[in-house]
Amino acid sequence: MKKYIKLLILLFVICIAGFVAYHYLNTKVKFNSTYVNGNLSGNLYNAGLFCESNGEIFFSNPNDNGRLYAMNVDGSNVHKLCNDSVMYINADKNFIYYVRNNTNNITSTMFFAYDKNSLCRIKRTGGKAFILDKEPCIYASLIGNYIYYLHYDTKTATTLYRVKIDGTEKKQVYNHYLFTCNASGQYFYYNNPDNGQLFRYDTASQTQSLFYDCNCYKPVVMDENNIFYMDVDQNNAIVHVNVNNPNPVVLTEGNIEHFNVYGSKIFYQRGGDDAALCMVKDDGTGFKELAKGEYSSINVTSQYVYFTDFSSNKVYYTSISNPGDIKPFN
Template sequence: MKVVRRIIILVVALAIIGGLGYYKYINTVTFYNEEGTVGNTIGNLYGNGLFCESDGVVYFANPNDYSRIYKMNPDETDIEILANDSVYFINGDSHYLYYSRNGNRDSSQMGFLNVNINSLCRMSKRNGKVIILDDANCNAAALNGNSVLYFHYDSEDATSLYKVGIDGKVREQLSKSSIDPRCIYNGKLYYSGVEKDHNLHSMNIDTKDSAFVSEENLWMPIIEDNNLYYMNLDDNNRVYKSSLSGDGKTGITTYGTSGYNVAGNYLYYQSIKGNPDGIYRVDLTSGAEVLLAEGEYNNINVTSRYVYFADYKSGTTFHSPVGSIEVGLFDPPILPLDD
């Protein structure tokens, strides 16, 4: 019996040691992505990345709870709070969430021990463990493979383009210019020029080499299925569609826009000098355009089920099923964070 007891004790001890070792391993190892992995849609990132659908789950900044990070099903059921962090520019891959902490919420809610409130973070989906990828003032983040491209602010270069590995080990400046990092397609960064022109350029993210793509005078390019959507600065900021090289250029929207997004066969935009101003939906097949909500809105984000947009002044968020003309209030609950 003593021998059996010793064997049992040994097996239990080995199991505990193995469990502790595995726990330490999964909390220190980094799970890397396949080449070409992106963390959110380009259009959502232009809308401050407040919603991100990843592996059938929607992660979002709760507009009723100081933009703290929550998750839910695409049909808006099973809402849960994930962390105390207020967030924007949410990205997701199979194992992690990436986001910029938003330090603009009510300071009384931040907590006196909360530091790095504007930093770039990585959170484990499995256990909520957070690491800081860059403790500077960061925003406009976009995941590309095993790196995150983002705006980095410091006193020397002001706002410039940076890249950091998802393990946080390699951080480098890609450009001293404030090149927008949000339009990543097939492993390349596409952007509107910010110094000599507003033409379309591309950057090889690995070599930092830039190339001229199109002479269109544009802003906020979105590339989907080899189609280029953009705000045409030569036509009152109307949204146009063309090939990447500029061929087949066609005006899509009736009015100019301050922000837009693409959801499958539909384009949603906030009009400029509309009749009246508001959120419009354009059917990309028929060209039919309909006003969904009159007013001034921003932060247009889409998921597989809904399009979301916020009142410009109050921040009140609304939603509409993709393809529908129905609009309602998006009113998620405020939930306590478990200790």
């Protein structure tokens, strides 16, 4: 009888040890060895609904209430990863990071309707999400092993925060609002909300410096030399400048509402009475009107441009290499 009890105790200990080991291996966070950036700058400015990473595209599925899905780059092998409605998607080789957008995604099966706009991490294969910040968050951007994002609480309103990808070291970086979308290596670039000057923030030293003197909005810095931005002094026309030879070139007319850059092409929404989704090359040539009407959330991948009809919320796409044939994203 005593031997039987000892055997049961031994089996119980082995089971507990196995469970602990399994839980540890499945929850252990693998850190990045470089300053990996989680998504394209233009995508994050446009709500980060699509994110291409290591041969996969993670996206907010408009046909399933914005829930997190994955697919191959060519659009095949579509599958759901979790039931969260998502935006500001970032990814590295191990995880996906996103902001929940569950405000309008509450079902009768949810016992508690909390953490509706929290910052989350999930495995690339899906599963249960780990909450990095339970407070309302927006504009999340992965830089190395930290997420920089805008955090809201009732005491300080909207301020710039960062948190390590394992959920530790959460802290306020600035006590005001800054876009962190334009990340490049260890840096992110942002327009000063007071005067539009372009600043660069070094996440390694946690210092900032003036990068280019202009009055810009939502700048996109490519290869640390070429800057694309909406010029506030020119009614938000898109301007290109190379910091090594500062000679700003106006690429579009004014009244631009959103834009995204991929390779040598710029996709943008023209506002006003003649509203349309348009494209122009980065030297100002090759203008093309793609679709009449108001569109938002212009996201790009290596093969397609995705955009949302403002009135119907339907998502459409067209080819990056030969834009113009507009199709509904189903």
